[in-house]
Amino acid sequence: MAVLPILRFEDKIVETVEKNPVVVIIGETGSGKSTQLSQILHRRGYTRSGAIAITQPRRVAAVSLSRRVALEVGVQLGEEVGYAIRFEDRTSAKTCIKYLTDGVLLRESLSNPELNQYSVIILDEVHERSLNSDIILGLMKRLVKIRSSNLRVLITSATLDGVKVSKFFSGCPVMNIPGKLFPVEKLYSSERPKCYIESSLRTALDIHSREPPGDILIFMTGKDDIDKMVSKLEEKIQNLDEGSCMDAQVLSLHGSLPPEMQVRVFSPAHPNCRRIIVATNIAETSLTVDGVVYVIDTGYVKQRQYNPSTGMYSLDVVQISRVQADQRAGRAGRTRPGKCYRLYPSKVYHEEFLDATVPEIQRSSLAGSVLYLKSLNLPDIDILNFDFLDPPSRESLADALRQLYLIDAIDEDGMITHVGRTMAELPLEPSLSRTLIEANELGCLSQALTVVAMLSAEITHLSIHSIKDKKRKQPLKLPSGSYWGDHIHLLRIYENWDCADYDPAWCTEHNLQVRNMKFSRDVRKQLSQIMQKISKGPVDIQSSVRQKKGEQEYRSLRKALCRGFGNQLAERMLHHNGFRTLGYRSQLVQVHPSSMLETNEDGRLPDYVVYHELISTSRPFMRNVCAVDISWVAPILKKLEKMDIHKLSGGLESEKIEQAEHKQLQLHNLEESGSGRGDSMESRIQAARERYLARKANK
Ligand code: ADP
Ligand code: MG
Secondary structure, three states: OOOOHHHHHHHHHHHHHHHOOEEEEEEOOOOOHHHHHHHHHHHOOOOOOOEEEEEEOOHHHHHHHHHHHHHHHOOOEOOOEEEEEOOEEEOOOOOOEEEEEHHHHHHHHHHOOOOOOEEEEEEOOHHHOOHHHHHHHHHHHHHHHHOOOOOEEEEEEOOOOHHHHHHHOOOOOEEEEOOOOOOEEEEEOOOOOOOHHHHHHHHHHHHHHHOOOOEEEEEOOOHHHHHHHHHHHHHHHHHOOOOOOOEEEEEEEOOOOOHHHHHHHHOOOOOOEEEEEEEOHHHOOOOOOOOEEEEEEOOEEEEEEEEOOOOEEEEEEEEOOHHHHHHHHHHHHOOOOEEEEEOOOHHHHHHHOOOOOOOHHHOOOOHHHHHHHHHOOOOOOOHHHOOOOOOOOHHHHHHHHHHHHHOOOEOOOOOEOHHHHHHHHOOOOHHHHHHHHHHHHHOOHHHHHHHHHHHHOOOOHHHHHHHHHOOOOOOOOOOOOHHHEHHHHHHHHHHHHHHOOOOHHHHHHOOOOHHHHHHHHHHHHHHHHHHHHHOOOOOOOOOOOOOOOOHHHHHHHHHHHHHHHOOOEEEEOOOOOOEEEOOOOOOEEEEOOOOOOOOOOOOOOOOEEEEEEEEEOOOEEEEEEEEOOHHHHHHHHHHHHHOOHHHHHHOOOHHHHHHHHHHHHHHHHHHHOOOOOOHHHHHHHHHHHHHHHHHHHHO
């Protein structure tokens, strides 16, 4: 294999990193940033004083890269080279090159805010602008000041605006690694196709029958479309006249593919066989597939967006940005000149596409991130004015603060509470953490753990539904979710599996994915252990889930769910086939068609439900609902009456900050005469002093 571009710059990189605490490295996808930078710094001794962390926005990438690097270094995965993703840790005491998701790094910094275990932190794939990596960027800005002597931060990207990041880090150096991309011819469609699956299918078959050898990469929006496309392609290829063209192998590539299926795209094609890879935008920059010469770009991507004023998520298929389109095209020119078939007119590319993708932080619910920032205990954090690379809207920040306040994570002065601190330690969204804590108090933790684990393992109702449709010969014996909603339904499934002694055959019989069910069992175990560790009081976790059925249909469990999701309440409309959400935003919604909520014997739906999330597709739907009693919710909503967003944001008003900083300054002056201050304490005080003086000067 040819030498990767980045290796030719090894000396220059090491020299720059040596002299600068923060370095931005920009290089084409495939230049070796993700797999080589860590190895270079390891070779040059940076792992002697700590490990190297390389963050990834995607779980799949963390796993796949660490496998690759372990192979290149010649060690067992999990020893010197390992990975950590949520609910899965393949590292050991020996690990000095660690690939981890940005979410895991955030979590680690909670227990060790200075991240002293690392000598180098590489924030990889920053152009993806994931929510967590944007938060980490903000934190790194603080951390490099505190650990300026013994921490190196590298920020890598395929496309990012280096100047902007450099400015954010007070003018740190930007290194550009020239790629060796071959020219890619761009072929535009004259108009947008009516059906982009049909159109990609035709284009792929066209290339296959006419063009010289070389793999084809097709960008689709999601797993469902990929599955459709793969089966159509396979069918068509089988029907081609024997000998009319070379063999073809169709492969899919997306985040929910089991690992053993993912690695298939990295093994080269058999001679005289063309590979057709149907992928999500994971193949845009996260994973580099060699051998691609033809790219089919549909021009779309699936994006989850959160609207803070309605509290609603939508999963929209949206147009990609120009940066994304260029990245996609670039995949065709890695090994030789290639072709990119854009299934849209050039006018669309030039006039309709945005320059760059909207960062996730500007289209997500921020409750988890804000809780995290609050739990860092930094005295001067004012959430509404936190230093973000691209600040989210004030409305989303306020929305997050309000949610956290309603579930008791912060008090009315914006200070993190004891409950909030415990919540931050659980690797879950805040509402689910709150549910577990409440369940522990109400004596139904065991059941709540099961529900949360089932949700985390994404045992979806969709798959349960699809069984119904398939008219299986064998009657379905799955318990019904009935009147109490989806959470109770999930719990009953797990309980039945438990009664079947966790037999994999039971899952298959009920058309539940064995892998996911096993994963939920594993997650349940891990969450139990965390609850045991962080709960000061007694913890009710049974080794088995089997419990006496809760009187009144799991009343305590529903109550606990209500504590976590009480601000997401909906009331059944009389004379109307739907619900109305209550609280600080009110709208008509329906229960999602995949829900297992059913009417009772009188044909009635519950009067009140809490919902896990609102999702807008053809109309607003509630996903995962649970029947609750209105008397449980009233005290929660009452909290809204005495809420002040500014207090929630800053904790301290500026007056109080000044007082606090003045005190710190005095303390510092006192300590001047003493000795033995830690570096970090000193620089923190220094920073506080500078802020104090700057504010004074502004007056
Ligand atoms: P970058 O991060 O700059 O996009 P990478 O370090 O991911 O580049 O990739 C460099 C090279 O390593 C590419 O040629 C790619 O094909 C190869 N590579 C990366 N991951 C794997 C893997 N899991 N298996 C096989 N080859 C891989
Ligand atoms: Mg990379």
